[in-house]
Amino acid sequence: MKRNDTFIRTYPLAGVILFLVLALAPLGFSVAAGAQDAVKLVSDRTALMALADCLCLSAACTLAALLLGLPGARIMARTAFPCKGILRWLYCVMTLVPVFYIRLCCKVVPFPSIGKPWMWEGAVLALLSVPSVVFITGEFWRRLDPGMEQCASSLKTPGGRIYRTITMPRIRAAATASALYVFARCFTYMMAAKTTVDALSSSLNVICAIIGLLVLIPLFITADKAMCRKDRSKGLPQQKPCCAAGHIFVFIYVIVSLCVAAAPLVLILLKSIRTPEGFSFTAYIGLFKTVYTSGSRTFICSLILLAGSLIISLLIALRISYGASDSRFVLALALAPLAMGPYAFASGMRGLFAFIPSVPLIVPGILSHTVMTVPFMVLVLTPAVRRVPDTLRNVSRSLGYSESRSFMRMDRKLLGPHIAAACFVGAAASLGDFGASFISGLASVPVQIDSFISTGDLQHACALGFILTLICLLSISIGRAIMRKSHV
Amino acid sequence: MSDTILQCRNIKKTYPRLSLDLDFSVSQGELVSIIGPSDSGKSTVLKLIAGFVNPDSGIVAIDGQVVTHLPTEKRNTAVVFHDYALFPHMNVEQNVAYSLKQRKIAKDDMIPEIRRLLELVNLSGFEKRGIEDLAADEKLRLALARALASDPCILLLDEPLMLLDSKKRFELRNEIRQIHLKSGVTTVYVTNDKEEALSISDRIIVMKNGKIDQIGTPEDIYRRPGTEFTATFTGECNILPYDVILKTLRVPETERSKVIYQCFGPDHKLLFRPEDMVVNDMPGLPFPEFFPHLRFENAKIIRCEYLGKEYLVTAQYDEFIIKVYTVYRPASDCITAGIRMNKILEFNDGRLIRH
Missing domain, CATH: 3.40.50.300 (P-loop containing nucleotide triphosphate hydrolases)
Structure with missing residues (x-):
């Protein structure tokens, strides 16, 4: 995978160093702060129980998501049916859906009064994670050559055995990757939900961050190895149209899985419209006034966070993507914040900036958002950078252009749509991020939604949530549409 | 320069x-x-x-x-x-x-x-x-x-x-x-x-x-x-050991030892291209006489590949494998082929020593 190109070795360095500083400095501060509480943590039975709860619940959620998601991945990979592109897009959107929705869902969904509330929270989390498994595993599975399965089938091997001995070993990396991603997501969410108000939050957040880091680095290295093998295959294999009975099964699964996974979001939407007096256009205007006159300047705050984090993220992510296209370690490093969660970074960043009182709160907020936005942009940019052949840059150089001019005239233009798409995806991630702005003490839109939930004003919470969802969906859709215009 | x-x-x-x-x-x-x-x-x-x-x-x-x-x-x-x-x-x-x-x-x-x-x-x-x-x-x-x-x-x-x-x-x-x-x-x-x-x-x-x-x-x-x-x-070529001379050389008996002595060392290999060989693929027809040359009489055909304009025939003579080109598919399972001495290259330890 190493590329014979000096540009790829030198260009990413500045981005990687800046990212390391931005990520490691607050993390180090969190670790230092957490270490002080570590002794208390060991003796604090409640905190240890919380940790154990989170681990068990996350493992259960992951298993459930995997069991529900793998059949969907197979359907996405091997069966041809209409509107699959739209479905894939929906799964992608739901994989990126902001985590704060889980809390809103738990408030909105009329769960039966049996069992403990955290069980239902876990159930929502698992269902919202199903699309992640379908999307990540399915995208990998559909690129595998079905020739081996066909060959095994011609040797009269039963279907189940083919799946166990031929298919499963090949998709294991992607399935593991999706499972670990879901685990990291569930674990960080639960740890944050259970500990942000707790005195031992910094210790637990550090543990959470380190576990996330340990889990995610091997995960992405494994998954990326598998994806690189995939990249060498020539084109996508033909998909089989299924029979009538197969069609019915496929549609039932897709509709059920989508409905179950999307139900909480739909409920939020319904709740935002169908209030006792009806949430009309005038009511939305009222909502804006409420939010705007609350003194917190919610929208302006979110916009400043968005603009600041996008500009810095783009500068870092573009450079890191070149490093990540050449080195799996750099890729894993860039994606590690996904597993560590925004809480660890934001609390560390805030602690660091506490030493400089003159700096406004928005600065650590922007930097925390940047760390959380970079991975999404890297995820969009790295595959595109990998698809730009070295030979293009080499030819350009042999025609007399220097490395930097070749980059400006070749790479920048070829990657233009991907850079724009990364900005849109990054915007969705930044707008929807709750943890970083919450810990930084900034009243962004997700934080405002959270405060509506806390005060019991679910109507306004749902309405604002609906608006944010629309903006995020629109952003992701535009990003995907732009990417299609790419030459690479 | x-x-x-x-x-x-x-x-x-x-x-x-x-x-x-x-x-x-x-x-x-x-x-x-x-x-x-x-x-x-x-x-x-x-x-x-x-x-x-x-x-x-x-x-x-x-x-x-x-x-x-x-x-x-x-x-x-x-x-x-x-x-x-x-x-x-x-x-x-x-x-x-x-x-x-x-x-x-x-x-x-x-x-x-x-x-x-x-x-x-x-x-x-x-x-x-x-x-x-x-x-x-x-x-x-x-x-x-x-x-x-x-x-x-x-x-x-x-x-x-x-x-x-x-x-x-x-x-x-x-x-x-x-x-x-x-x-x-x-x-x-x-x-x-x-x-x-x-x-x-x-x-x-x-x-x-x-x-x-x-x-x-x-x-x-x-x-x-x-x-x-x-x-x-x-390109295709035949590489044969020195022994092949002793078995296939066609030269008046008086000059035989002289030719062998002058031309080839015992550890050397002989190399010649298939297209330089003269072929007689019709049994019973007399082989054209020219001297000196190596002649592979009634070599058994192992394989015959059709290349479009000609055939590439692989045949076995004694323990030697030879390749020749023929315009027509051989009528029998044997073939007689010869190569002039002046078309043969002599190699020692992989390097050309005589042309």
């Missing part, structure tokens, strides 16, 4: 699985092909010349100037890769103009220059076409035009015909030769197809395991291969 345009002196470059050791030069206006099996270091030689790779030691000089440590863009070379590396976001005209802009050609002169170059590569009228609308051979023509537009000292072609079918390969290799003659640019052409190299080159460099096995004209390389490797790589 005063007209030497490229010199690679004592170039050494070590990789985990390959050690390059090169020393050669190319004259102005020459078309030199580099051939060799896979992983013999052919493309690496091109990269060394272009500056994509730096040698561990040695000197690369282009047009009298040492460029060993100069970056690619300052070497005045142009490369055509096997995948052509055309810029996908530009059309045909823009691809060619990319090189011209670097040369700071005035805008008014650019259009006629683009037309001239496209005409040179038989791509007139394609100016506004997108890259994805071009066939594979048209892409190659465009890549050549773009490379020539930069007015290079040396044009480097890295297996440019690899992606084409055999008919197009045949057409394009002749066109490449024509373009080379018209433009007069010195060209280094890497290929693993011996026919391509033999048909269009002024000289050929044969590489083996990172080292130059032989440099020579196509006729030298084919007719007087310096090593056993070059002989076998450049």
Whole structure:
């Protein structure tokens, strides 16, 4: 995978160093702060129980998501049916859906009064994670050559055995990757939900961050190895149209899985419209006034966070993507914040900036958002950078252009749509991020939604949530549409 | 030599699985092909010349100037890769103009220059076409035009015909030769197809395991291969041990011992091309008498491959395996073939010692 190109070795360095500083400095501060509480943590039975709860619940959620998601991945990979592109897009959107929705869902969904509330929270989390498994595993599975399965089938091997001995070993990396991603997501969410108000939050957040880091680095290295093998295959294999009975099964699964996974979001939407007096256009205007006159300047705050984090993220992510296209370690490093969660970074960043009182709160907020936005942009940019052949840059150089001019005239233009798409995806991630702005003490839109939930004003919470969802969906859709215009 | 345009002196470059050791030069206006099996270091030689790779030691000089440590863009070379590396976001005209802009050609002169170059590569009228609308051979023509537009000292072609079918390969290799003659640019052409190299080159460099096995004209390389490797790589050949002389030599008895003594050492190998053999594939017909020669009487046919214009027959005579070409499919399962002594090359320890 190493590329014979000096540009790829030198260009990413500045981005990687800046990212390391931005990520490691607050993390180090969190670790230092957490270490002080570590002794208390060991003796604090409640905190240890919380940790154990989170681990068990996350493992259960992951298993459930995997069991529900793998059949969907197979359907996405091997069966041809209409509107699959739209479905894939929906799964992608739901994989990126902001985590704060889980809390809103738990408030909105009329769960039966049996069992403990955290069980239902876990159930929502698992269902919202199903699309992640379908999307990540399915995208990998559909690129595998079905020739081996066909060959095994011609040797009269039963279907189940083919799946166990031929298919499963090949998709294991992607399935593991999706499972670990879901685990990291569930674990960080639960740890944050259970500990942000707790005195031992910094210790637990550090543990959470380190576990996330340990889990995610091997995960992405494994998954990326598998994806690189995939990249060498020539084109996508033909998909089989299924029979009538197969069609019915496929549609039932897709509709059920989508409905179950999307139900909480739909409920939020319904709740935002169908209030006792009806949430009309005038009511939305009222909502804006409420939010705007609350003194917190919610929208302006979110916009400043968005603009600041996008500009810095783009500068870092573009450079890191070149490093990540050449080195799996750099890729894993860039994606590690996904597993560590925004809480660890934001609390560390805030602690660091506490030493400089003159700096406004928005600065650590922007930097925390940047760390959380970079991975999404890297995820969009790295595959595109990998698809730009070295030979293009080499030819350009042999025609007399220097490395930097070749980059400006070749790479920048070829990657233009991907850079724009990364900005849109990054915007969705930044707008929807709750943890970083919450810990930084900034009243962004997700934080405002959270405060509506806390005060019991679910109507306004749902309405604002609906608006944010629309903006995020629109952003992701535009990003995907732009990417299609790419030459690479 | 005063007209030497490229010199690679004592170039050494070590990789985990390959050690390059090169020393050669190319004259102005020459078309030199580099051939060799896979992983013999052919493309690496091109990269060394272009500056994509730096040698561990040695000197690369282009047009009298040492460029060993100069970056690619300052070497005045142009490369055509096997995948052509055309810029996908530009059309045909823009691809060619990319090189011209670097040369700071005035805008008014650019259009006629683009037309001239496209005409040179038989791509007139394609100016506004997108890259994805071009066939594979048209892409190659465009890549050549773009490379020539930069007015290079040396044009480097890295297996440019690899992606084409055999008919197009045949057409394009002749066109490449024509373009080379018209433009007069010195060209280094890497290929693993011996026919391509033999048909269009002024000289050929044969590489083996990172080292130059032989440099020579196509006729030298084919007719007087310096090593056993070059002989076998450049075409079908029969390699037989010294013992074959004792069993097959046809010469008057009085001269027999003299011929054997004078010509061949006991550890030597004999090498001859199948097309040089005289064949009698009709049993009962007398074999033409000429002296001295080796004759393989009633060799048993093992395999007969139809190649279109002829058959390649593999036959066993005693413990020796021989290959011969015949125009007609042999009528029986035996064949008689002979080879004149003056067509036989003598090798010792893999190196040619007598022709």
